[in-house]
Structures are given as C-alpha cells and as structure tokens.
Amino acid sequence: MSRILVLPGDGIGPEIVDEALRVLEAAQARFGLDIELDHGLVGGAACDAEGDPLPEGTLEKARAADAILFGSIGGPKWDKLERDKRPERGLLRLRSSLGLFANLRPAILFPQLAGASSLKPEVVSGLDILIVRELTGGIYFGQPRGIKEENGERVGFNTYVYTESEMKRIARVAFDLAMQRGKRVCSVDKANVLEVTELWKEVVTEEAKAYPEIELSHMYVDNAAMQLVRAPKQFDVIVTGNLFGDILSDEAAMLTGSIGMLPSASLDENRKGLYEPCHGSAPDIAGQGIANPLATIMSLAMLMRYSLQRGDVADAIEAAVEKVLDQGLRTADIHTEGSRKVSTGEMGAAVAEAL
Amino acid sequence: MSRILVLPGDGIGPEIVDEALRVLEAAQARFGLDIELDHGLVGGAACDAEGDPLPEGTLEKARAADAILFGSIGGPKWDKLERDKRPERGLLRLRSSLGLFANLRPAILFPQLAGASSLKPEVVSGLDILIVRELTGGIYFGQPRGIKEENGERVGFNTYVYTESEMKRIARVAFDLAMQRGKRVCSVDKANVLEVTELWKEVVTEEAKAYPEIELSHMYVDNAAMQLVRAPKQFDVIVTGNLFGDILSDEAAMLTGSIGMLPSASLDENRKGLYEPCHGSAPDIAGQGIANPLATIMSLAMLMRYSLQRGDVADAIEAAVEKVLDQGLRTADIHTEGSRKVSTGEMGAAVAEAL
Ligand SMILES: CC(C)[C@H](C(=O)O)[C@@H](O)C(=O)O
Ligand SMILES: CC(C)[C@H](C(=O)O)[C@@H](O)C(=O)O
Numbered sequence: 195m196s197r198i199l200v201l202p203g204d205g206i207g208p209e210i211v212d213e214a215l216r217v218l219e220a221a222q223a224r225f226g227l228d229i230e231l232d233h234g235l236v237g238g239a240a241c242d243a244e245g246d247p248l249p250e251g252t253l254e255k256a257r258a259a260d261a262i263l264f265g266s267i268g269g270p271k272w273d274k275l276e277r278d279k280r281p282e283r284g285l286l287r288l289r290s291s292l293g294l295f296a297n298l299r300p301a302i303l304f305p306q307l308a309g310a311s312s313l314k315p316e317v318v319s320g321l322d323i324l325i326v327r328e329l330t331g332g333i334y335f336g337q338p339r340g341i342k343e344e345n346g347e348r349v350g351f352n353t354y355v356y357t358e359s360e361m362k363r364i365a366r367v368a369f370d371l372a373m374q375r376g377k378r379v380c381s382v383d384k385a386n387v388l389e390v391t392e393l394w395k396e397v398v399t400e401e402a403k404a405y406p407e408i409e410l411s412h413m414y415v416d417n418a419a420m421q422l423v424r425a426p427k428q429f430d431v432i433v434t435g436n437l438f439g440d441i442l443s444d445e446a447a448m449l450t451g452s453i454g455m456l457p458s459a460s461l462d463e464n465r466k467g468l469y470e471p472c473h474g475s476a477p478d479i480a481g482q483g484i485a486n487p488l489a490t491i492m493s494l495a496m497l498m499r500y501s502l503q504r505g506d507v508a509d510a511i512e513a514a515v516e517k518v519l520d521q522g523l524r525t526a527d528i529h530t531e532g533s534r535k536v537s538t539g540e541m542g543a544a545v546a547e548a549l
Numbered sequence: 550m551s552r553i554l555v556l557p558g559d560g561i562g563p564e565i566v567d568e569a570l571r572v573l574e575a576a577q578a579r580f581g582l583d584i585e586l587d588h589g590l591v592g593g594a595a596c597d598a599e600g601d602p603l604p605e606g607t608l609e610k611a612r613a614a615d616a617i618l619f620g621s622i623g624g625p626k627w628d629k630l631e632r633d634k635r636p637e638r639g640l641l642r643l644r645s646s647l648g649l650f651a652n653l654r655p656a657i658l659f660p661q662l663a664g665a666s667s668l669k670p671e672v673v674s675g676l677d678i679l680i681v682r683e684l685t686g687g688i689y690f691g692q693p694r695g696i697k698e699e700n701g702e703r704v705g706f707n708t709y710v711y712t713e714s715e716m717k718r719i720a721r722v723a724f725d726l727a728m729q730r731g732k733r734v735c736s737v738d739k740a741n742v743l744e745v746t747e748l749w750k751e752v753v754t755e756e757a758k759a760y761p762e763i764e765l766s767h768m769y770v771d772n773a774a775m776q777l778v779r780a781p782k783q784f785d786v787i788v789t790g791n792l793f794g795d796i797l798s799d800e801a802a803m804l805t806g807s808i809g810m811l812p813s814a815s816l817d818e819n820r821k822g823l824y825e826p827c828h829g830s831a832p833d834i835a836g837q838g839i840a841n842p843l844a845t846i847m848s849l850a851m852l853m854r855y856s857l858q859r860g861d862v863a864d865a866i867e868a869a870v871e872k873v874l875d876q877g878l879r880t881a882d883i884h885t886e887g888s889r890k891v892s893t894g895e896m897g898a899a900v901a902e903a904l
Binding site: 280317339344350357425 | 745749796
C-alpha cells in the first residue's frame with residue numbers, strides 16, 4: 195500500500211487538485227493500485243485555520259506519506275502577515291523538513307500547443323529540457339540572514355552557502371537522470387564572481403568522473419539566461435543551485451508558452467517526493483472553474499513514476515493528457531481559435547475518461 | 550577639455566574600440582569637441598604585460614579621466630590563473646574603485662533587425678527597456694566570502710548584503726531616468742525568500758514617494774525572468790541588484806537577437822562613467838575583422854550623453870548608426886539575406902562617414 199498526502203493549498207489549488215484526484219481514481223480503477231489518501235492544510239489555508247502555514251499535524255502526515263500531491267499556495271490576503279507566517283514559508287519549511295533536495299522541472303513543448311510560445315516555432319519545436327534544481331540549500335536557507343541596524347541605517351543580508359556533500363548529491367541526481375535521456379548535463383554557476391559556485395563547478399566536475407558517458411558542460415548563469423532565449427534546444431539536463439534554478443526554471447517553463455502544463459517533482463534521498471505544478475496559485479481566477487488542471491495531473495504522473503515506481507501508470511496518464519489535447523480540448527489559458535474551450539472540471543473529466 | 554581613457558582589453562576588444570575611436574574622430578571634426586585621449590591596459594592584456602588585470606597605472610589614469618571607453622575582457626587563456634589575477638577581477642575592481650554603482654543597460658530592438666530575434670515579431674517589435682542594475686554592491690562584493698574546510702568537507706560561501714543608502718541611490722537613478730522615459734519603474738526582488746531584498750523592496754517604495762509621477766511596481770525575480778519572455782514590452786525601466794541585474798539584463802538583451810548592438814554605461818555619483826558593449830570578448834572570432842563594432846559605438850554615444858553632457862553628439866552618433874543600418878550594412882552576426890555583409894572596419898568607417 196502507498197500513502198499519498200493531498201495538500202491543495204490556496205487559490206486555484208483545491209480546484210486543480212480535485213481534477214488530479216479524479217484522474218487518480220481512474221488510474222486506480224484501471225491499474226488496481228493500492229493507495230491510501232490523506233488530506234492536510236498548508237499555506238494561507240493553514241494560516242487561516244491554525245495560524246501557521248505548515249501546522250505540526252500537516253508535517254506529521256507528510257512524514258508518514260510516501261508522496262505528496264501539492265496544489266499551490268499564496269495570495270494577496272496573506273502578504274501582510276509577518277514573515278514566518280506567510281504561505282511561502284510553509285512550503286520552504288516543508289521542503290527543508292522532508293529533505294526534498296532534488297527539484298525536477300521539465301520544460302517540454304507539447305506539439306499541440308506549439309503556437310502558444312512567444313518564441314518562433316523553429317526555436318522551440320520539440321523542446322525537452324529537464325532542470326534539476328537544488329532545493330534545500332543555498333541562499334534560500336543560508337545563515338546568517340536578516341535585517342539589522344548599522345551605522346545609523348538598515349542593512350539587509352543573506353548567506354549563499356553550499357557544502358561539498360550537498361553539491362555532490364544533486365550532481366548525482368542530475369547525472370542519473372541524464373543517463374536516461376540525452377546524456378548531456380550543463381551545470382550553471384557564476385564561478386567568475388562567486389566562490390560558492392566556483393566550488394560548485396569543481397565538485398560537479400569531480401562527480402562527473404563516475405559517469406564517463408555523460409557530456410558535462412559549464413555555463414555562467416547570465417549566459418544561461420541568454421542561451422535559453424537564443425537556442426533553448428541546445429540543452430538536455432541543466433543542474434544548478436536553488437536561486438539560479440528558481441530563475442532559470444521559470445524562464446525555461448515560459449519558453450513553452452504553457453506554464454499551466456508543466457509539473458514538478460521534489461525528491462529526497464529515497465525518492466519520496468512532493469509533486470506540484472510549476473505555476474502559482476493564481477488568486478485572480480480562483481473559484482471560477484477556468485484554471486488548467488493539466489500541470490497538476492502531470493505532477494501526479496511524475497508521482498507515479500518517481501515515488502511509486504509505476505512508470506507504466508505515469509506513461510498512461512501522460513498519454514491520456516496527449517489524447518485530450520489531440521481532441522482539441524483547451525482550458526482558457528491555452529485556448530486558441532479552432533480548439534474547444536473547456537472548464538477545469540471538463541478537462542479533468544476528459545483525462546480521466548481517456549485513461 | 551574632457552579626458553577619455555581608452556581600455557580596449559582582450560579578444561575583439563581592440564578591434565571594436567578602434568572603430569569607436571574612428572567615429573569619435575568624426576564627431577570631433579563635426580562638433581569641434583575638445584577631447585584628450587589616454588590609453589591603458591586592462592584584463593588579460595594587462596595580466597600578460599604586468600601580472601595584474603588592473604595595474605595601478607591604469608587605475609590612476611581611470612581616476613583622472615572623465616569617462617572610460619572600455620572594450621571587453623577575458624578569454625580561455627587566462628581562465629587557469631588564480632582568482633585575483635583573472636581578467637574579470639580587473640573589471641570588478643575598476644567598477645568598485647571608481648564607485649560606478651549605476652549600470653544602465655538598454656534592451657532596444659532596432660526595427661531594421663527585427664528578424665534577428667528568436668521571439669515572434671509581435672512580441673518584441675518596438676521593444677525599449679532600460680535595466681538599471683546596482684553594480685558595486687550586493688553578493689558581488691559582500692563579505693565574508695570564500696571556500697573553507699568544515700567537518701571534513703569543503704564549504705563555499707558568499708554574502709548578499711545591501712545597505713539602505715546603497716539601495717536609495719540606485720533607486721533614485723532609476724526614478725530619474727524613468728522620468729525622462731515612460732515614468733514606469735519595476736523593482737525586481739525575491740522578497741518572499743531573501744531578507745536583503747525584502748529591505749530592498751521597502752526602501753525602493755519609500756524613495757518612490759519623492760517621485761509622485763512614477764508608477765512603481767514590484768516583481769519577484771523568477772516572475773521577471775518569465776515576463777521578459779512572455780511579454781517584454783510591459784516594462785519601461787527595471788531596477789534591481791547586482792546579481793539579478795546581471796542575469797536579467799543579459800536575458801533582456803538577447804530578446805532583441807542582436808546583443809552585438811547593445812551598449813552599457815556604468816556611472817558614479819557625478820556621472821563620470823565607464824562605457825562598454827554588453828557582449829563579451831568573443832575570443833573565437835578575435836582578430837578576424839568580423840566583430841560588430843556597433844555596441845561599442847553606441848557606448849560612445851552614451852558616453853557623450855551621460856559623462857560629457859553632449860546629448861546632441863549622442864543623438865548624431867545614434868542617427869548615423871540607424872543610417873548605416875537603413876543602408877543595409879550588416880556585420881556577420883546580424884547578417885541576413887538581402888543585406889550587405891561588411892567587416893568590422895567597413896562598418897566603423899560607414900558610421901564615421903554617415904556622421
Ligand atoms: C514560492 C517561492 C518560495 C518558491 C521558490 O522560490 O522556491 C517558488 O517560486 C518556486 O519556485 O517553487
Ligand atoms: C565578467 C563579469 C564579471 C560581469 C559581471 O558579472 O558583472 C559580466 O557578466 C557583466 O555583466 O558585465
């Protein structure tokens with residue numbers, strides 16, 4: 195039996211997670227999966243109910259689960275709260291408490307949606323990049339940090355720090371994943387300026403020795419931001435730290451023009467993971483039934499593949515998504531002339547049906 | 550009399566600076582400018598000659614000058630040197646020693662080169678963004694920094710730090726520049742994670758009170774990296790810190806498809822400045838006479854505008870560049886069918902002639 199904890203969160207989170215659960219039900223029926231679902235509060239919803247974006251109860255349930263299906267968090271309603279109570283902090287604490295250090299963010303262009311990209315079709319057609327972002331270290335968690343008073347003025351400070359072992363383990367995840375793909379890894383750093391990334395480059399290079407088949411390259415982060423725009427198809431797997439990964443994975447996702455389609459996985463050492471769409475909680479459209487549930491449904495596919503070791507179920511879910519896209523079904527965010535505009539619920543139902 | 554220090558640097562630096570000087574000569578003839586030129590070594594060239602990427606003599610000349618015309622630095626030849634001797638460190642020390650805290654990086658799409666962008670024409674046509682990047686603080690210069698041994702492993706660390714006064718002065722530069730443009734400023738931070746940028750957001754908001762006509766917005770850096778790809782024309786002026794500015798200005802420059810066209814200015818409190826093209830030293834094509842000198846020529850125009858207060862000369866140089874583009878002259882990097890491919894020297898001569 196596998197335990198999945200469901201954390202819908204805020205904004206459109208509950209709606210899109212509902213559709214993923216509908217697809218999960220269809221998958222259980224078809225594949226006879228033995229899954230126990232649990233539910234919990236996180237983010238603004240948890241703040242409202244219990245005054246904490248990651249209540250102890252949720253964390254306990256998360257520890258007990260094999261995988262977590264996560265919606266999205268945040269919204270203007272909670273922006274004025276003190277720092278530790280803000281929804282984002284709940285997500286950051288969850289990642290860190292569970293040791294979910296490996297964040298996998300694919301940027302894939304669905305041929306059916308090629309027109310949605312702001313880039314020229316020839317630049318992005320067939321795009322298939324995997325960004326591997328370190329998720330529990332770097333400047334996100336470095337100490338000391340804060341805002342202090344010095345010489346009569348305020349000073350803000352954070353610390354960008356990585357240990358050798360943190361670098362090694364994320365490099366290995368990237369190499370292992372690249373071995374199942376194009377066998378090319380580009381490590382992104384700013385080694386010409388930042389010592390921490392100078393060490394990053396060194397350690398990644400050392401780890402690569404154990405993977406003679408991998409072609410490893412290095413790129414400065416400013417150049418990577420340019421190359422993603424200029425010629426994104428040059429990349430196979432990109433591995434980088436927490437902050438650069440945050441920036442580059444969003445940039446890469448947007449190249450596809452359909453961020454509402456992109457899933458992500460955050461894994462620990464034992465492939466226990468948290469799965470969430472790349473997009474945010476979109477409070478402006480919450481509750482209207484127009485959000486795109488496909489990124490969450492594809493996140494469920496990743497959950498099957500990585501945490502439940504059911505690549506077959508993952509393949510089937512992904513095929514079902516392709517099928518409804520082929521049928522011309524589109525939520526508002528990816529709708530173009532000639533296709534059929536559907537609601538969040540219709541889209542979820544269609545995928546479940548196709549499965 | 551104005552003194553300009555010329556620092557050609559490495560790679561294609563000397564070739565492109567030569568063409569800018571040819572244009573400067575034409576400008577002197579036309580406008581009767583009283584300019585004294587000085588020359589110095591920087592980067593790898595200075596390392597080779599004097600073992601230091603920023604020799605004391607060069608720094609003295611730089612202090613004495615009203616403006617610096619800079620080519621480009623770096624190349625594989627010097628990558629193996631110890632950290633302090635590398636060409637980039639020379640540039641960083643120069644920026645910091647002269648207090649060149651305000652880095653202005655325009656991302657402009659020349660209508661004549663619209664086809665060069667990897668983005669769809671309707672997404673980028675008419676693009677005109679100005680990125681104002683803080684250049685002498687932040688994680689680039691923060692202490693402590695280094696690589697140490699701890700618990701039997703290596704640990705890399707850097708410090709991201711900004712004082713209130715550093716934030717204030719760069720915000721004011723951005724607001725002043727926006728007042729001469731579209732009056733909209735977007736401040737980019739990661740205030741939901743990093744305290745230093747939480748303070749940044751606060752201070753920028755406070756400073757904005759003195760500019761009631763300015764429309765100020767805030768954006769997280771990951772979202773900014775996305776929005777630049779999705780809909781770059783939404784931006785007028787972007788203001789941000791050193792590292793985010795490094796990444797976003799390169800991304801924005803690449804949106805135009807012609808990074809060989811984009812100049813930059815780095816100014817101190819008194820508008821003394823260093824002017825350099827946004828592109829690098831391109832060692833692979835150095836010495837072949839095929840590099841595009843227009844970014845350096847446009848940097849000379851910025852020099853006239855900001856450090857020499859000669860907006861009229863700047864306008865004339867920019868008009869001359871437009872004219873040769875209209876004539877269909879293109880260096881290899883921006884060449885397309887139907888236009889005339891010219892060498893570095895031919896391009897420089899044509900602009901000088903047009904002037
Ligand atoms: C919400 C925020 C803290 C988070 C991050 O920066 O990691 C988000 O941008 C992401 O990428 O998942
Ligand atoms: C060469 C390097 C140190 C420099 C920087 O990071 O500032 C460059 O990328 C730039 O943007 O001028």
